[in-house]
Amino acid sequence: MKPAVKRLIFFAALILFWGLGSHFELWHETILPSPFSVWNALIAGFADLTLVYDLVASFRRLLIGLAVSLLIGTALGILLARSKTADDTIGSMVLALQSVPSIIWLPLAMMWFGLGEGAIIFVVILGGTFVMTLNVRTGIKNVNPLYIKAARTMGSNGIDLFWKVIIPASIPYLVTGARLAWAFAWRALMAGELLSAGPGLGYTLRYASDFGNMALVIGVMIIIGVVGAVVDQLIFQRIEKNVLKRWGLES
Protein backbone atom coordinates (compact mmCIF):
# COMPACT_ATOMS: atom_id res chain seq x y z
CA MET A 1 0.00 0.00 0.00
CA LYS A 2 1.23 3.47 -0.80
CA PRO A 3 2.20 5.62 2.20
CA ALA A 4 -0.31 8.28 1.08
CA VAL A 5 -3.15 5.71 1.15
CA LYS A 6 -2.09 4.41 4.56
CA ARG A 7 -2.00 7.96 5.84
CA LEU A 8 -5.46 8.69 4.46
CA ILE A 9 -6.92 5.59 6.11
CA PHE A 10 -5.23 6.45 9.40
CA PHE A 11 -6.65 9.96 9.54
CA ALA A 12 -10.09 8.79 8.43
CA ALA A 13 -10.07 6.23 11.23
CA LEU A 14 -8.94 8.82 13.74
CA ILE A 15 -11.74 11.24 12.79
CA LEU A 16 -14.25 8.39 12.78
CA PHE A 17 -13.20 7.37 16.29
CA TRP A 18 -13.39 10.97 17.41
CA GLY A 19 -16.86 11.37 15.83
CA LEU A 20 -18.19 8.13 17.31
CA GLY A 21 -16.80 9.00 20.74
CA SER A 22 -18.59 12.32 20.62
CA HIS A 23 -21.78 10.74 19.28
CA PHE A 24 -21.97 8.19 22.09
CA GLU A 25 -20.90 10.84 24.59
CA LEU A 26 -17.79 9.03 25.76
CA TRP A 27 -16.62 12.54 26.63
CA HIS A 28 -18.49 15.77 27.14
CA GLU A 29 -18.81 18.30 24.29
CA THR A 30 -17.19 21.02 26.45
CA ILE A 31 -14.12 18.86 26.98
CA LEU A 32 -13.69 17.65 23.42
CA PRO A 33 -16.14 19.07 20.87
CA SER A 34 -17.25 16.77 18.07
CA PRO A 35 -15.64 16.92 14.62
CA PHE A 36 -18.86 18.49 13.32
CA SER A 37 -18.69 21.37 15.79
CA VAL A 38 -15.04 21.92 14.88
CA TRP A 39 -15.88 21.80 11.19
CA ASN A 40 -18.74 24.29 11.69
CA ALA A 41 -16.51 26.60 13.72
CA LEU A 42 -13.94 26.54 10.92
CA ILE A 43 -16.59 27.20 8.25
CA ALA A 44 -17.95 30.11 10.27
CA GLY A 45 -14.46 31.48 10.86
CA PHE A 46 -13.62 31.41 7.16
CA ALA A 47 -17.09 32.72 6.16
CA ASP A 48 -16.78 35.86 8.27
CA LEU A 49 -13.14 36.13 7.12
CA THR A 50 -11.65 36.27 10.65
CA LEU A 51 -9.58 33.16 9.96
CA VAL A 52 -8.55 34.56 6.59
CA TYR A 53 -7.31 37.75 8.23
CA ASP A 54 -5.60 35.66 10.87
CA LEU A 55 -3.80 33.56 8.28
CA VAL A 56 -2.75 36.64 6.32
CA ALA A 57 -1.49 38.40 9.43
CA SER A 58 0.38 35.35 10.70
CA PHE A 59 1.99 34.65 7.34
CA ARG A 60 3.00 38.28 6.93
CA ARG A 61 4.86 38.20 10.25
CA LEU A 62 6.34 34.83 9.47
CA LEU A 63 7.61 35.81 6.03
CA ILE A 64 9.18 39.04 7.27
CA GLY A 65 10.70 37.33 10.29
CA LEU A 66 11.92 34.30 8.39
CA ALA A 67 13.44 36.39 5.58
CA VAL A 68 15.34 38.55 8.07
CA SER A 69 16.47 35.52 10.07
CA LEU A 70 17.73 33.74 6.95
CA LEU A 71 19.70 36.85 5.96
CA ILE A 72 21.21 37.43 9.39
CA GLY A 73 21.71 33.70 9.93
CA THR A 74 23.59 33.30 6.66
CA ALA A 75 25.78 36.34 7.27
CA LEU A 76 26.55 35.25 10.82
CA GLY A 77 27.21 31.67 9.70
CA ILE A 78 29.68 32.86 7.08
CA LEU A 79 31.42 35.00 9.69
CA LEU A 80 31.69 32.09 12.15
CA ALA A 81 33.01 29.74 9.46
CA ARG A 82 35.62 32.20 8.24
CA SER A 83 36.88 33.72 11.47
CA LYS A 84 38.26 31.55 14.25
CA THR A 85 38.02 34.44 16.70
CA ALA A 86 34.38 35.06 15.85
CA ASP A 87 33.69 31.34 16.16
CA ASP A 88 35.32 31.13 19.59
CA THR A 89 33.41 34.16 20.90
CA ILE A 90 30.17 34.84 19.02
CA GLY A 91 29.94 31.14 18.17
CA SER A 92 29.61 30.06 21.78
CA MET A 93 26.97 32.74 22.36
CA VAL A 94 25.00 31.54 19.33
CA LEU A 95 25.04 28.00 20.74
CA ALA A 96 23.68 29.29 24.03
CA LEU A 97 21.02 31.38 22.32
CA GLN A 98 19.98 28.47 20.12
CA SER A 99 19.35 26.31 23.16
CA VAL A 100 16.61 28.55 24.59
CA PRO A 101 13.10 29.02 23.13
CA SER A 102 13.01 32.45 21.53
CA ILE A 103 9.67 33.25 23.21
CA ILE A 104 11.54 34.09 26.41
CA TRP A 105 12.62 37.27 24.61
CA LEU A 106 9.02 38.49 24.34
CA PRO A 107 8.87 40.48 27.60
CA LEU A 108 12.05 42.31 26.66
CA ALA A 109 10.89 42.76 23.08
CA MET A 110 7.65 44.32 24.33
CA MET A 111 9.64 46.84 26.34
CA TRP A 112 11.68 47.72 23.29
CA PHE A 113 9.10 47.61 20.51
CA GLY A 114 5.75 47.94 22.33
CA LEU A 115 2.92 45.46 22.24
CA GLY A 116 2.55 45.24 18.45
CA GLU A 117 4.02 43.69 15.37
CA GLY A 118 7.59 44.64 16.21
CA ALA A 119 7.83 42.47 19.30
CA ILE A 120 6.38 39.36 17.63
CA ILE A 121 8.52 39.71 14.53
CA PHE A 122 11.56 40.16 16.76
CA VAL A 123 10.79 36.87 18.48
CA VAL A 124 10.24 35.16 15.13
CA ILE A 125 13.59 36.46 13.88
CA LEU A 126 15.36 35.17 16.96
CA GLY A 127 13.57 31.85 16.51
CA GLY A 128 14.98 31.28 13.03
CA THR A 129 18.34 33.03 13.03
CA PHE A 130 20.56 30.80 15.15
CA VAL A 131 19.67 27.45 13.67
CA MET A 132 20.37 28.96 10.25
CA THR A 133 23.67 30.36 11.54
CA LEU A 134 24.82 26.99 12.84
CA ASN A 135 23.86 25.17 9.64
CA VAL A 136 25.59 27.69 7.39
CA ARG A 137 28.68 27.50 9.55
CA THR A 138 28.72 23.69 9.45
CA GLY A 139 28.00 23.67 5.71
CA ILE A 140 30.92 25.92 4.88
CA LYS A 141 33.28 24.07 7.20
CA ASN A 142 32.29 20.71 5.72
CA VAL A 143 32.83 21.56 2.07
CA ASN A 144 34.70 18.66 0.48
CA PRO A 145 38.34 19.82 0.40
CA LEU A 146 38.67 18.13 -2.97
CA TYR A 147 36.33 20.73 -4.53
CA ILE A 148 38.52 23.48 -3.18
CA LYS A 149 41.73 21.87 -4.41
CA ALA A 150 40.22 21.23 -7.83
CA ALA A 151 38.94 24.81 -8.08
CA ARG A 152 42.34 26.20 -7.12
CA THR A 153 44.07 24.21 -9.85
CA MET A 154 41.55 25.80 -12.22
CA GLY A 155 42.60 29.31 -11.30
CA SER A 156 39.91 30.07 -8.73
CA ASN A 157 40.78 31.62 -5.38
CA GLY A 158 39.69 34.22 -2.85
CA ILE A 159 36.24 35.69 -3.38
CA ASP A 160 35.62 33.78 -6.59
CA LEU A 161 36.41 30.49 -4.84
CA PHE A 162 34.10 31.42 -1.98
CA TRP A 163 31.04 32.43 -4.01
CA LYS A 164 31.43 30.06 -6.95
CA VAL A 165 32.48 26.92 -5.09
CA ILE A 166 32.26 27.03 -1.30
CA ILE A 167 28.79 28.56 -1.06
CA PRO A 168 27.19 26.37 -3.76
CA ALA A 169 28.85 23.33 -2.21
CA SER A 170 27.20 24.16 1.12
CA ILE A 171 23.70 24.53 -0.31
CA PRO A 172 22.45 21.22 1.17
CA TYR A 173 23.21 22.62 4.62
CA LEU A 174 21.69 25.97 3.73
CA VAL A 175 18.45 24.27 2.70
CA THR A 176 18.33 22.20 5.88
CA GLY A 177 19.06 25.36 7.85
CA ALA A 178 16.19 27.16 6.14
CA ARG A 179 13.80 24.27 6.84
CA LEU A 180 14.70 24.20 10.52
CA ALA A 181 14.59 28.02 10.68
CA TRP A 182 11.06 27.89 9.30
CA ALA A 183 10.04 25.30 11.90
CA PHE A 184 11.50 27.31 14.78
CA ALA A 185 10.09 30.58 13.43
CA TRP A 186 6.62 29.06 13.06
CA ARG A 187 6.65 27.85 16.68
CA ALA A 188 7.98 31.20 17.89
CA LEU A 189 5.28 33.00 15.94
CA MET A 190 2.47 30.96 17.48
CA ALA A 191 3.86 31.45 20.97
CA GLY A 192 4.25 35.17 20.37
CA GLU A 193 0.74 35.56 18.97
CA LEU A 194 -0.80 33.70 21.91
CA LEU A 195 0.62 36.39 24.16
CA SER A 196 -0.20 39.50 22.13
CA ALA A 197 -2.86 41.42 20.24
CA GLY A 198 -4.51 40.23 17.00
CA PRO A 199 -5.18 39.44 14.32
CA GLY A 200 -3.28 36.19 14.01
CA LEU A 201 -3.91 32.47 14.43
CA GLY A 202 -2.32 32.36 17.89
CA TYR A 203 -4.34 35.36 19.01
CA THR A 204 -7.62 33.83 17.81
CA LEU A 205 -6.71 30.61 19.58
CA ARG A 206 -6.40 32.41 22.90
CA TYR A 207 -9.48 34.58 22.21
CA ALA A 208 -11.58 31.49 21.49
CA SER A 209 -10.25 29.85 24.63
CA ASP A 210 -11.10 32.91 26.75
CA PHE A 211 -14.70 32.72 25.49
CA GLY A 212 -14.90 28.96 25.97
CA ASN A 213 -15.27 28.29 22.24
CA MET A 214 -13.48 24.95 22.32
CA ALA A 215 -14.57 24.03 18.80
CA LEU A 216 -12.72 27.03 17.39
CA VAL A 217 -9.72 26.32 19.64
CA ILE A 218 -9.38 22.88 18.11
CA GLY A 219 -10.10 24.23 14.63
CA VAL A 220 -7.25 26.73 14.91
CA MET A 221 -4.94 24.07 16.34
CA ILE A 222 -5.68 21.94 13.31
CA ILE A 223 -4.94 24.85 10.97
CA ILE A 224 -1.62 25.46 12.73
CA GLY A 225 -0.68 21.79 12.48
CA VAL A 226 -1.74 21.47 8.86
CA VAL A 227 0.14 24.61 7.80
CA GLY A 228 3.24 23.37 9.58
CA ALA A 229 3.09 19.93 8.01
CA VAL A 230 2.22 21.16 4.53
CA VAL A 231 5.01 23.76 4.36
CA ASP A 232 7.52 21.30 5.78
CA GLN A 233 6.66 18.33 3.60
CA LEU A 234 5.46 19.93 0.41
CA ILE A 235 7.99 22.72 0.21
CA PHE A 236 11.07 22.13 2.30
CA GLN A 237 11.43 18.37 2.28
CA ARG A 238 10.88 18.33 -1.46
CA ILE A 239 13.57 20.94 -2.08
CA GLU A 240 15.88 19.20 0.36
CA LYS A 241 15.43 15.86 -1.36
CA ASN A 242 16.13 17.30 -4.81
CA VAL A 243 19.19 19.11 -3.56
CA LEU A 244 20.60 16.08 -1.76
CA LYS A 245 20.10 14.00 -4.86
CA ARG A 246 21.74 16.53 -7.17
CA TRP A 247 24.61 17.07 -4.75
CA GLY A 248 25.19 13.34 -4.74
CA LEU A 249 24.54 13.00 -1.01
CA GLU A 250 21.62 10.60 -1.38
CA SER A 251 20.84 8.06 -4.05
Added chain:
Amino acid sequence: MHLFIEIQHIDKIYTDKDNNANTVLEDINLEIPKGQFVSILGPSGCGKSTLLSMIAGLTSASSGDIVVDGATVQKPGKDRGMVFQEAALFPWMTVTENVIFPLRKDMNKKQAVERARHFLQMVQLSNYAGHYPHELSGGMQQRVSIARSLAMDPAVLLMDEPFGALDEQTRSRLHGQLEKIWIDTQKTIVFVTHSIQESIKLSDRIVVMGTQPGTVIADINVDIPRPRDAQKQQVTALEERIMGLLKGEIDKVIHEELAYEARR
Protein backbone atom coordinates in the same frame (compact mmCIF):
# COMPACT_ATOMS: atom_id res chain seq x y z
CA MET B 1 64.21 18.06 -25.94
CA HIS B 2 64.24 20.88 -23.44
CA LEU B 3 63.64 20.34 -19.77
CA PHE B 4 60.16 21.26 -18.88
CA ILE B 5 59.66 20.26 -15.28
CA GLU B 6 62.62 20.39 -12.94
CA ILE B 7 62.25 19.01 -9.46
CA GLN B 8 65.28 20.02 -7.45
CA HIS B 9 66.21 18.63 -4.04
CA ILE B 10 62.67 18.37 -2.78
CA ASP B 11 62.15 17.42 0.85
CA LYS B 12 58.83 17.23 2.60
CA ILE B 13 58.56 16.84 6.34
CA TYR B 14 55.23 16.77 8.14
CA THR B 15 55.29 17.55 11.82
CA ASP B 16 52.42 16.21 13.90
CA LYS B 17 50.95 17.85 16.97
CA ASP B 18 53.43 16.12 19.27
CA ASN B 19 56.22 17.64 17.18
CA ASN B 20 57.26 14.29 15.71
CA ALA B 21 58.81 14.87 12.31
CA ASN B 22 57.72 12.53 9.53
CA THR B 23 59.96 12.76 6.49
CA VAL B 24 57.68 11.92 3.60
CA LEU B 25 59.96 12.88 0.73
CA GLU B 26 63.74 13.09 0.80
CA ASP B 27 65.88 14.76 -1.80
CA ILE B 28 63.73 14.12 -4.84
CA ASN B 29 65.34 15.17 -8.11
CA LEU B 30 63.64 14.74 -11.46
CA GLU B 31 63.84 16.33 -14.86
CA ILE B 32 60.94 15.83 -17.19
CA PRO B 33 61.15 16.90 -20.84
CA LYS B 34 58.22 18.43 -22.67
CA GLY B 35 55.71 15.98 -24.07
CA GLN B 36 56.83 13.05 -21.96
CA PHE B 37 54.37 10.64 -20.39
CA VAL B 38 56.00 9.84 -17.09
CA SER B 39 54.56 7.59 -14.41
CA ILE B 40 55.44 7.87 -10.77
CA LEU B 41 55.10 4.41 -9.32
CA GLY B 42 55.38 3.37 -5.72
CA PRO B 43 53.65 1.66 -2.81
CA SER B 44 50.90 3.65 -1.17
CA GLY B 45 52.13 6.11 1.41
CA CYS B 46 55.45 6.76 -0.34
CA GLY B 47 54.55 10.37 -1.07
CA LYS B 48 53.39 10.24 -4.69
CA SER B 49 50.33 12.40 -4.08
CA THR B 50 52.37 14.81 -2.02
CA LEU B 51 54.88 15.22 -4.83
CA LEU B 52 52.18 15.72 -7.46
CA SER B 53 50.38 18.18 -5.25
CA MET B 54 53.62 20.17 -4.98
CA ILE B 55 53.94 20.36 -8.75
CA ALA B 56 50.34 21.57 -8.80
CA GLY B 57 51.22 24.22 -6.24
CA LEU B 58 48.66 22.96 -3.71
CA THR B 59 51.31 21.87 -1.19
CA SER B 60 54.59 23.58 -0.42
CA ALA B 61 57.90 21.78 -0.15
CA SER B 62 59.90 21.86 3.07
CA SER B 63 62.94 22.59 0.95
CA GLY B 64 63.90 22.53 -2.70
CA ASP B 65 62.35 24.01 -5.82
CA ILE B 66 60.04 22.95 -8.56
CA VAL B 67 60.38 24.78 -11.85
CA VAL B 68 57.79 24.39 -14.59
CA ASP B 69 58.54 25.93 -17.97
CA GLY B 70 61.14 28.24 -16.48
CA ALA B 71 59.04 29.54 -13.58
CA THR B 72 59.32 28.39 -9.97
CA VAL B 73 56.03 26.97 -8.72
CA GLN B 74 54.55 29.18 -5.99
CA LYS B 75 50.83 28.53 -6.26
CA PRO B 76 48.35 26.63 -8.42
CA GLY B 77 47.94 27.81 -12.00
CA LYS B 78 46.08 26.91 -15.14
CA ASP B 79 49.32 25.83 -16.78
CA ARG B 80 49.08 22.70 -14.61
CA GLY B 81 45.84 20.74 -14.85
CA MET B 82 45.12 18.20 -12.16
CA VAL B 83 42.95 15.08 -12.27
CA PHE B 84 42.29 13.47 -8.90
CA GLN B 85 41.36 9.91 -8.03
CA GLU B 86 37.80 11.11 -7.48
CA ALA B 87 36.45 13.14 -10.37
CA ALA B 88 35.94 16.25 -8.19
CA LEU B 89 33.21 17.55 -10.50
CA PHE B 90 30.96 20.19 -8.98
CA PRO B 91 27.64 18.43 -8.44
CA TRP B 92 25.56 21.60 -8.80
CA MET B 93 26.82 22.18 -12.34
CA THR B 94 26.03 20.32 -15.54
CA VAL B 95 28.81 18.59 -17.42
CA THR B 96 29.25 21.59 -19.71
CA GLU B 97 29.20 24.07 -16.82
CA ASN B 98 31.89 22.01 -15.12
CA VAL B 99 34.09 22.01 -18.19
CA ILE B 100 33.76 25.76 -18.72
CA PHE B 101 34.48 26.53 -15.06
CA PRO B 102 38.21 27.14 -15.67
CA LEU B 103 37.48 29.07 -18.87
CA ARG B 104 35.04 31.64 -17.46
CA LYS B 105 37.47 34.50 -17.22
CA ASP B 106 39.43 33.86 -20.39
CA MET B 107 36.71 33.93 -23.01
CA ASN B 108 33.03 34.65 -23.51
CA LYS B 109 30.41 32.04 -22.74
CA LYS B 110 29.85 31.07 -26.35
CA GLN B 111 33.51 30.39 -27.00
CA ALA B 112 33.82 28.50 -23.73
CA VAL B 113 30.84 26.27 -24.53
CA GLU B 114 32.27 25.62 -27.99
CA ARG B 115 35.56 24.64 -26.45
CA ALA B 116 33.87 22.43 -23.88
CA ARG B 117 32.06 20.66 -26.70
CA HIS B 118 35.36 19.95 -28.41
CA PHE B 119 36.94 18.37 -25.35
CA LEU B 120 33.80 16.46 -24.39
CA GLN B 121 33.92 15.01 -27.89
CA MET B 122 37.50 14.00 -27.26
CA VAL B 123 36.41 11.92 -24.26
CA GLN B 124 33.31 10.76 -26.16
CA LEU B 125 30.80 12.39 -23.87
CA SER B 126 29.29 15.11 -26.04
CA ASN B 127 25.86 13.51 -25.60
CA TYR B 128 26.02 14.13 -21.88
CA ALA B 129 26.71 17.87 -21.98
CA GLY B 130 23.50 18.76 -20.14
CA HIS B 131 23.63 15.99 -17.55
CA TYR B 132 24.53 16.45 -13.92
CA PRO B 133 27.48 14.48 -12.49
CA HIS B 134 25.28 12.25 -10.30
CA GLU B 135 23.67 10.96 -13.49
CA LEU B 136 27.00 9.65 -14.81
CA SER B 137 28.99 6.53 -13.95
CA GLY B 138 32.35 6.83 -12.21
CA GLY B 139 34.23 6.28 -15.46
CA MET B 140 32.20 8.94 -17.26
CA GLN B 141 32.75 11.40 -14.43
CA GLN B 142 36.47 10.82 -14.63
CA ARG B 143 36.39 11.47 -18.38
CA VAL B 144 34.57 14.76 -17.78
CA SER B 145 37.22 15.63 -15.26
CA ILE B 146 39.93 14.93 -17.85
CA ALA B 147 38.06 17.05 -20.41
CA ARG B 148 37.78 19.85 -17.86
CA SER B 149 41.53 19.82 -17.27
CA LEU B 150 42.34 19.64 -20.97
CA ALA B 151 39.95 22.48 -21.79
CA MET B 152 42.13 25.01 -20.00
CA ASP B 153 44.98 23.89 -22.23
CA PRO B 154 47.53 23.25 -19.49
CA ALA B 155 51.17 22.65 -20.36
CA VAL B 156 51.20 19.72 -17.97
CA LEU B 157 48.52 17.26 -16.99
CA LEU B 158 48.98 15.93 -13.46
CA MET B 159 47.02 12.76 -12.75
CA ASP B 160 46.79 11.23 -9.30
CA GLU B 161 45.68 7.61 -9.64
CA PRO B 162 42.85 8.82 -11.89
CA PHE B 163 41.57 5.34 -12.67
CA GLY B 164 42.23 3.82 -9.25
CA ALA B 165 38.58 3.79 -8.22
CA LEU B 166 37.26 2.26 -11.45
CA ASP B 167 36.55 -1.33 -12.38
CA GLU B 168 39.06 -3.24 -14.47
CA GLN B 169 37.21 -3.02 -17.80
CA THR B 170 36.48 0.68 -17.53
CA ARG B 171 40.06 1.32 -16.52
CA SER B 172 41.42 -0.56 -19.49
CA ARG B 173 39.15 1.37 -21.87
CA LEU B 174 40.22 4.68 -20.35
CA HIS B 175 43.87 3.70 -20.72
CA GLY B 176 43.28 3.50 -24.45
CA GLN B 177 41.50 6.85 -24.51
CA LEU B 178 44.17 8.55 -22.46
CA GLU B 179 46.94 7.19 -24.66
CA LYS B 180 45.16 8.57 -27.71
CA ILE B 181 44.57 11.94 -26.06
CA TRP B 182 48.23 12.13 -25.14
CA ILE B 183 49.28 11.38 -28.72
CA ASP B 184 46.78 13.91 -30.14
CA THR B 185 47.51 16.75 -27.71
CA GLN B 186 51.20 16.06 -27.03
CA LYS B 187 50.78 17.15 -23.42
CA THR B 188 53.37 16.44 -20.80
CA ILE B 189 51.69 14.00 -18.43
CA VAL B 190 52.80 13.14 -14.92
CA PHE B 191 50.79 10.09 -13.95
CA VAL B 192 50.80 8.77 -10.40
CA THR B 193 49.90 5.14 -9.86
CA HIS B 194 50.62 2.18 -7.63
CA SER B 195 49.88 -0.27 -10.43
CA ILE B 196 52.92 -1.65 -12.24
CA GLN B 197 50.84 -2.82 -15.20
CA GLU B 198 49.21 0.58 -15.60
CA SER B 199 52.53 2.38 -15.58
CA ILE B 200 54.06 0.03 -18.15
CA LYS B 201 51.04 0.20 -20.39
CA LEU B 202 50.96 3.97 -20.56
CA SER B 203 54.27 5.65 -19.99
CA ASP B 204 57.53 6.57 -21.72
CA ARG B 205 59.27 6.49 -18.43
CA ILE B 206 58.64 5.09 -14.97
CA VAL B 207 60.00 6.72 -11.87
CA VAL B 208 59.95 4.08 -9.16
CA MET B 209 59.70 5.39 -5.64
CA GLY B 210 60.61 3.72 -2.39
CA THR B 211 59.06 4.52 0.90
CA GLN B 212 59.98 5.73 4.40
CA PRO B 213 61.22 8.15 3.42
CA GLY B 214 60.02 8.57 -0.17
CA THR B 215 62.97 8.52 -2.53
CA VAL B 216 63.49 7.70 -6.19
CA ILE B 217 64.87 4.17 -6.35
CA ALA B 218 64.84 3.71 -10.11
CA ASP B 219 64.22 5.72 -13.25
CA ILE B 220 63.32 3.46 -16.13
CA ASN B 221 62.88 4.37 -19.79
CA VAL B 222 60.18 2.25 -21.34
CA ASP B 223 61.03 1.73 -24.98
CA ILE B 224 58.45 -0.93 -25.72
CA PRO B 225 56.57 -0.01 -28.92
CA ARG B 226 52.91 0.97 -28.61
CA PRO B 227 50.30 -0.43 -28.43
CA ARG B 228 51.85 -2.42 -25.67
CA ASP B 229 49.09 -4.97 -25.26
CA ALA B 230 50.72 -6.67 -28.25
CA GLN B 231 54.16 -6.87 -26.62
CA LYS B 232 53.46 -9.43 -23.91
CA GLN B 233 57.02 -10.67 -23.51
CA GLN B 234 58.70 -7.31 -23.05
CA VAL B 235 55.90 -6.12 -20.79
CA THR B 236 56.17 -9.15 -18.56
CA ALA B 237 59.95 -8.86 -18.35
CA LEU B 238 59.70 -5.23 -17.26
CA GLU B 239 56.92 -6.07 -14.85
CA GLU B 240 59.13 -8.63 -13.15
CA ARG B 241 62.04 -6.27 -13.01
CA ILE B 242 59.97 -3.58 -11.30
CA MET B 243 58.37 -6.13 -8.99
CA GLY B 244 61.85 -7.06 -7.86
CA LEU B 245 62.71 -3.42 -7.24
CA LEU B 246 59.57 -2.86 -5.21
CA LYS B 247 59.62 -6.10 -3.25
CA GLY B 248 61.85 -4.72 -0.55
CA GLU B 249 59.72 -1.58 -0.34
CA ILE B 250 56.50 -3.48 0.01
CA ASP B 251 58.05 -5.66 2.70
CA LYS B 252 59.01 -2.45 4.44
CA VAL B 253 55.41 -1.21 4.35
CA ILE B 254 54.05 -4.51 5.64
CA HIS B 255 56.68 -4.63 8.34
CA GLU B 256 55.80 -1.09 9.40
CA GLU B 257 52.09 -1.93 9.47
CA LEU B 258 52.71 -5.00 11.62
CA ALA B 259 54.83 -2.99 14.00
CA TYR B 260 52.06 -0.42 14.18
CA GLU B 261 49.47 -3.08 14.94
CA ALA B 262 51.75 -4.51 17.64
CA ARG B 263 52.10 -1.11 19.30
CA ARG B 264 48.35 -0.66 19.57
